Amino acid sequence: MSANKSQATYRLFDDKADFAKKAEGIAVGLTVGSWTELPEVAKQKMEKHLGRVVSVEAHEPEGAAPGERYADITVEYPDVNFSRDIPALLVTVFGKLSMDGRIKLTGLKPSAEFLSAFPGPKLGLAGVRDYLGVQDRPLLMSIFKSVIGYDLNGLREQFLQQALGGVDLIKDDEILFENPLTPLERRVEACMSAAREAENITGQKLIYFANLTGPTSKLRENALRAIDAGVNGLLFNVLAYGFDALAELAADPAISVPIAAHPAMAGAYYPSPHHGISASVLLGTLIRIAGADLSLFPSPYGSVVMPKAENLAVQDALVNAELPQKAVLPVPSAGIHPGLVPLIVHDFGRDVVVNAGGGVHGHPLGAAAGGQAFRQAIDAVLAGEDLEAYASAGGDREPLKLAVERWGVRRP
């Protein structure tokens, strides 16, 4: 791949199409518009703008039923055609094309030159670990049980209970907006004071991700208000605002705290096999380039599910893919309980955030014990011990024991 050409891969379903011709139509149609009929002198001028078909892999099994025939098509787009921002890239490679039949954007490899415009995550996976002083184990995140209708005291108490359980990260609900009961700055003050109270007891640092909301033009100001009030993390509904809004926040030197990207609305894009944008592009590649430090996505384990192969493709884009941007912490979410920790670590390794809501708050002894159960589950898995045996070994392991009794254990 050239340093100044960006690649996009599509899966195109069509029962009859000549896929090679379709691919050529994309490469020409989304760049110079027409080619073969151009006079030679025009071709010389236009050549540097012309898209190029990199590969066409047709899948046409014998006796394929209608709807099963497809091709994976990769096209290369000269960077000279678009500006160094994600809207320009996406509109170029999947603007008009998104509406042209049964076609899904399944891969995106921006050029080195394009990528060089994006500083990416400020902290990233390693930086968040450094900040917390936790290098050797999966991180533990918890979310509030309920936020709407709660006042500052109610929210603070929930925060404190979670923090006392030894979680590393606590995030707002993505549906908590600016409101009179828990306005941003007062919420930050209340929650960060609970974080300090817990730290005095647990000796453990904690990041609180406050939901960054409001009009697009006020996001920066709201972020700075929250930071001034003491917050050390921001949650952001990136898909509701566009990737460029995230990229601008992440690139802003004044916004010094890690950003957790929430996948709200992502299900409007990734689940269909025939349309939209793959989760690995949406919640992996683009999130990392735009510069979130954590990326949340539906786990393959719980109630809101994404197939495991897709989860691992997201992880790959966030952590392993060769990109100049720092690696991003993957946060497979929804339906997580302590009995799933062996599976999570088996699938994701240690560089993962175990993120729980009901699995913390639903603990028979309350949220603090819920967090402790998760921490014990993590300890057990890293020690290579069986979760149930570890839980039953007595001592202070009652939280894990009760969690395992309640939710069971799923082994890899």
Next chain:
Amino acid sequence: MSANKSQATYRLFDDKADFAKKAEGIAVGLTVGSWTELPEVAKQKMEKHLGRVVSVEAHEPEGAAPGERYADITVEYPDVNFSRDIPALLVTVFGKLSMDGRIKLTGLKPSAEFLSAFPGPKLGLAGVRDYLGVQDRPLLMSIFKSVIGYDLNGLREQFLQQALGGVDLIKDDEILFENPLTPLERRVEACMSAAREAENITGQKLIYFANLTGPTSKLRENALRAIDAGVNGLLFNVLAYGFDALAELAADPAISVPIAAHPAMAGAYYPSPHHGISASVLLGTLIRIAGADLSLFPSPYGSVVMPKAENLAVQDALVNAELPQKAVLPVPSAGIHPGLVPLIVHDFGRDVVVNAGGGVHGHPLGAAAGGQAFRQAIDAVLAGEDLEAYASAGGDREPLKLAVERWGVRRP
């Protein structure tokens, strides 16, 4: 519907689910989180935040094949739960929920109170007509044949030829970004001087929609630069930036020109029956609330297609739906030639923009004749005459005659 409750309608496919229970789960889960287990005193406090199921219409035909069973579910969300911006509304009604099974957002009725925060289109359908001085016929828009790799002279010449054909509106390609060959201000100057040159000949006003691009935080500044340079319209890839970016531009008193919303990336949302957001919500309701003056979408007639029923649902949301925001001009696009005008007027009436690219530039006598052919087709249809008969009546009708010979006529 209460004045301060907003409704969302979903189509949920599930072979087994208890749809009433699912609906209740949505209404509670996306608002207060839990309900039945709450103590009475908490219920009293939480009641004003609680979502409510408005209706559940299950479609369970006897002997339904797997995948065919679905329900249309409408849920009402108290406005007190979210702020008065589109990201907050969308994250509330289709954030997490978008990822929860086979579910599509098919309808959206924000409350009167929510809607009151959005001034909507500045000009709208009637205002654009007033500006152009054209009240009685469909408007005609044309797009450049090709923009990438062209310099200012090349673009100006294309613009002039289109303008000489009598088109009302000319728009940039959505993939024309800031670039050294045709930078925004110089492009505006070149095209607007061509517009004046044409107006001296045709006596006709024209709006040029320059593509508004760049980083989100620079959109306002870029819009003002283009306006200062003389532009009288802006094209905007709203889905790449989010609806709030459009809403802020539209609400800005300094941005005095009409905005045409381009549907780039819309195909990532609307075509799947099982996932995403319906075109009528995405390119209809939300575009109108956010305040574009024109909304482009794939026509049911040409190469890039959207079914006609969906087209008409978009039109209905843009023009007929009872909303405080002004009506928006529908622009069914792609594959349009003069022979389709009878069909377009039959389906959309007169309040429509006939938008053509190849149908203008591919005319045997060139782009000016291409525009003239469209204008003649519009005249014929409004006079109630048959297109072929009208075209063959001699005089100055050669442009339409040649167009009809080339592309044929499709009658309603």
